[in-house]
Amino acid sequence: MLDNARGLMTRQRLRLLDEPSLGLAPIVVQDLFRTWRASHGRGTAILIVEQNAKAALALDEA
Incomplete structure (x- = not known):
């Protein structure tokens, strides 16, 4: 955190x-x-390795 x-x-x-x-x-x-x-919507690129793939892929919907 x-x-x-x-x-x-x-x-x-x-x-x-x-x-x-x-x-x-x-x-x-x-x-x-x-x-x-x-944060992604403000221009920050995010590379994420996550077990919750559905939530991680939803980041691109900003």
């Missing part, structure tokens, strides 16, 4: 995420994906 907060506070051009939702509560995962979708 701390790494996600740090990454969102900086103006990164690329985010690399490896199983970021592993072990998190479903409501927290929804919030994170919503935040990453908004």
Whole structure:
């Protein structure tokens, strides 16, 4: 969670995420994906390896 907060506070051009939702509560995962979708919409490229493929692929719908 701390790494996600740090990454969102900086103006990164690329985010690399490896199983970021592993072990998190479903409501927290929804919030994170919503935040990453908004970040992607502002121009941040996101490379994500995720077991929840449906949610990860939905990031591109921003």
